[in-house]
Every structure is written in C-alpha cells, then in structure tokens.
Amino acid sequence: MAGPFSDITDTLFANKEVLNESYQPEAILERDQEIEEYRYALQDVLFGRDPENIMLYGKAGLGKTAVTTYMMNALSEEVEAREQADDLHIHKVNCNGKTLFIVVRTLVNQLLPEDASSFPKRGLGTGDAFGELYQQLDRIGGTHLFVFDEIDHLDEVDTLLYELPRARSNAHLTAARVGIIGISNNYTFRKSLSPKVKDTLMEDEISFSPYDATELRTILRDRAERAFVEEGWDRSALGMASAISAQDMGNARQAIDLLRVGGEVAERRDDSCVTDEHIETARELVQRGRLVNRIRDQTDHAQYILETIARLEERGDTPVRSKEVQERYEQVAQSWATSPLTSLKSIQDHLSDLHMLGFLRRNERNQGLNGGQYFEYQLDLDSALVLETREKIEG
Ligand SMILES: Nc1ncnc2c1ncn2[C@@H]1O[C@H](COP(=O)(O)OP(=O)(O)O)[C@@H](O)[C@H]1O
Ligand SMILES: [Mg+2]
Structure with a gap:
C-alpha cells in the first residue's frame, strides 16, 4: 500500500544544507x-x-x-x-x-x-x-x-x-x-x-557595511548553484531576493532565508523552478514569522490589549478610545484566566507602547469646545493575523 510519503519523489534541492544558518561558506564573496x-x-x-x-x-x-x-x-x-x-x-x-x-x-x-x-x-x-x-x-x-x-x-x-x-x-x-x-x-x-x-x-x-543588491546577487548565485538542482532557479528570482534584502539593511542572512523559503514554496507547489512569485510568497511568510515573534515578545497584558483591539476591529468597532478598550480588555484577560490590570493609566501606557512599536495606529481627537483632547486607536496590522497568533501562543 502506498504510504503518505510514497508520491514525494522529486526535490528541487540538490544540497539544501548550504542554505542553513549554520552552514559555513567555503568562499567569502564581496x-x-x-x-x-x-x-x-x-x-x-x-x-x-x-x-x-x-x-x-x-x-x-x-x-x-x-x-x-x-x-x-x-x-x-x-x-x-x-x-x-x-x-x-x-x-x-x-x-x-x-x-x-x-x-x-x-x-x-x-x-x-x-x-x-x-x-x-x-x-x-x-x-x-x-x-x-x-x-x-x-x-x-x-x-x-x-x-x-x-x-x-x-x-x-x-x-x-x-x-x-x-x-x-x-x-x-x-x-x-x-x-x-x-x-x-x-x-x-x-x-x-x-x-x-x-x-x-x-x-x-x-x-562591515551593508551589501548592495549586486553584491547580494553574487552571494545568492553561489548558494543557488549548489543548493538547487540544475535549472531549479531562475535569475529574476535571485534578483528579487537580492533587491528585497538590499532595501532592508543589505542583510545576507535575510537574502539566503528568502531563497530557502522560496525553494520550499516552489517545492510544495510541485513547481520545477524557483521564480519571483515564490520569492514574493517567501517574503510574506518571513514577515509573518517575524510578526509572530514580535507579538510573542510582548508582555501578557500588552498581548491581551492587542487581542482586544483585534476583536473590536473584527466587529467594525475601531477606532476606539482607551476607556472602551479597558472594558473589553477586562473580559479578554479573564477569558485567559488572568486578573486584569485595574487602572486606566496602565492601559493607556500599554496602548502608547503598542503604538510606538508599530502595532497600533493612533489619531488625536478634540472633544467639543472645552472637552480637551483624546486618542483613538486601531490596529496597524491584520486583525485575523493577530488573533491567529494569539491562539497559537496560548494554545
Ligand atoms: N560575503 C559573504 N559570502 C558568502 N556568504 C555570506 C557572506 N556574508 C554573509 N554570508 C552568509 O550570510 C549569513 C549571515 O552572515 P553572518 O556572518 O552570520 O552575519 P553576521 O555575523 O554579520 O550577523 C550566513 O549564512 C553567511 O554564511
Ligand atoms: Mg554573527
């Protein structure tokens, strides 16, 4: 009887190790x-x-x-x-x-x-x-x-x-x-x-200065030639991975990661060659992975507040003021069997940190003639992604 692996016969990778973080290149380029x-x-x-x-x-x-x-x-x-x-x-x-x-x-x-x-x-x-x-x-x-x-x-x-x-x-x-x-x-x-x-x-x-796109391409070409089977990658895919990483601090690790993940995407789709499209998908996956880590790095209560705003956003109830966030946040914290922070000030501090870290967007509002100013918050991320990540962390 055919087992679950029996139809996996082809691979795009001739030597996948050369794309690992721990791999030490024989030749240092550029x-x-x-x-x-x-x-x-x-x-x-x-x-x-x-x-x-x-x-x-x-x-x-x-x-x-x-x-x-x-x-x-x-x-x-x-x-x-x-x-x-x-x-x-x-x-x-x-x-x-x-x-x-x-x-x-x-x-x-x-x-x-x-x-x-x-x-x-x-x-x-x-x-x-x-x-x-x-x-x-x-x-x-x-x-x-x-x-x-x-x-x-x-x-x-x-x-x-x-x-x-x-x-x-x-x-x-x-x-x-x-x-x-x-x-x-x-x-x-x-x-x-x-x-x-x-x-x-x-x-x-x-x-050590950042690599430019041309230098990254040289490094990637050398890796691609050894990592993939012949004709397993196309030139524009390398160009794309190099360009993305050159824009983002000229980081060779990131460029190599994109190539590896791009290869995995192509392989999963049964495509015979890594193309720009696979690199584009790899970029999204890598970014998503990074976001998950960044959410994970926040304290429990900061995560509950983020989750609260994601839930409000799903219902179309954003932007919200800190007072409304607090009410819903109390339920969220309790749903995770944690006693909520009690002061509005501590909620506002978390909101302002989350805004500074790029998780939230914030608008300043004026309240009538002598009502003073207040802030309204909404997510600066995809709400479904935040909720999915929260499930993963708690699960
Ligand atoms: N000039 C280069 N030639 C070949 N590979 C390189 C080069 N620079 C970086 N790499 C590869 O990029 C990745 C990150 O490099 P690394 O030396 O770990 O960076 P750093 O120590 O500066 O953070 C490693 O996989 C490394 O093999
Ligand atoms: Mg290092």
Missing part, C-alpha cells in the same frame, strides 16, 4: 576589503608576536561571523606551515545572554585537561575564574585568540576588556600570548566602554 584589513590585523600571529586586538562592527547579517570563521580557519592552516609561528588555539564564545562569569567559566572548561573536573558553577567568583583561565593558558602555552561574538550583549564587558588583553603585561601570563576579537552589531559599542578601557584597549577596527 568582502575583499574587510578580509584585507583582517589579514593585516592578524599577521603578528605568523611571526610568534603578541596578536593585535580586533573589533568588528556591523549590523546583523553582514558576514561578520562568517568572515571571522573563514579567517580563523585560514590562519590556523597557515600557522601549521610556519616555523616562526607559535601553536595557535582559537576559542569562540557567543556572549548573548551570558554573564562574564559564565563566559570565563566556559573558556576555562574548554581549556582544562580532559580528565580534570569542570570549574564549579557556584561558590567561586569571576576573579577566581580569571585566575584559573590564566593558569590553563600558561599550561598550554602558544598563542590564543578569543573570539567574543555579540560582545555588545555582555554586561561586565569592561572587566573583560580591561583584564584579558593586559594579562601578559600584568604578569598573569608568561608562556601564553592572547588576542581578543570582539564582534558587535552595535556601532556605538566603543562609546559605551569605560574611560579606563577606552584608554588601554588598543584595537584594530574593521567595519
């Missing part, structure tokens, strides 16, 4: 300038000298992580072949959502000998963790490059950037040499550092 700067900043390592510290800046999806991985691999290979270079050890940590203690502890655990027990989670402090880190570094010796990705998310980053780069000059290290590579999505990161760190941290800066 980043010659950045690679040149990176090469120069890293060259001390080839001669057994203290590495420079390096900071990379640029918005999300501009290739900072991909270029760094590429450079680290290339440097490791080169060092192997060179006598003058010390042994090279590369340590990567993503700082997002981590405290400095966790970051240093993670590094220590990566460095400890295999049979050693790991650094305790409790009982010791960040200073102890640094002490252990230095001991391990000196035990191993050689050159150590620390890649701190999303370093702008680290709370006690001042301590890290004051301690680690100066460990050798402060005689915490004698055998090992260390260099820091920090990756930041935020251009103002340096400004936020303490004066002490700003004065002592000598670093090379490499900044």
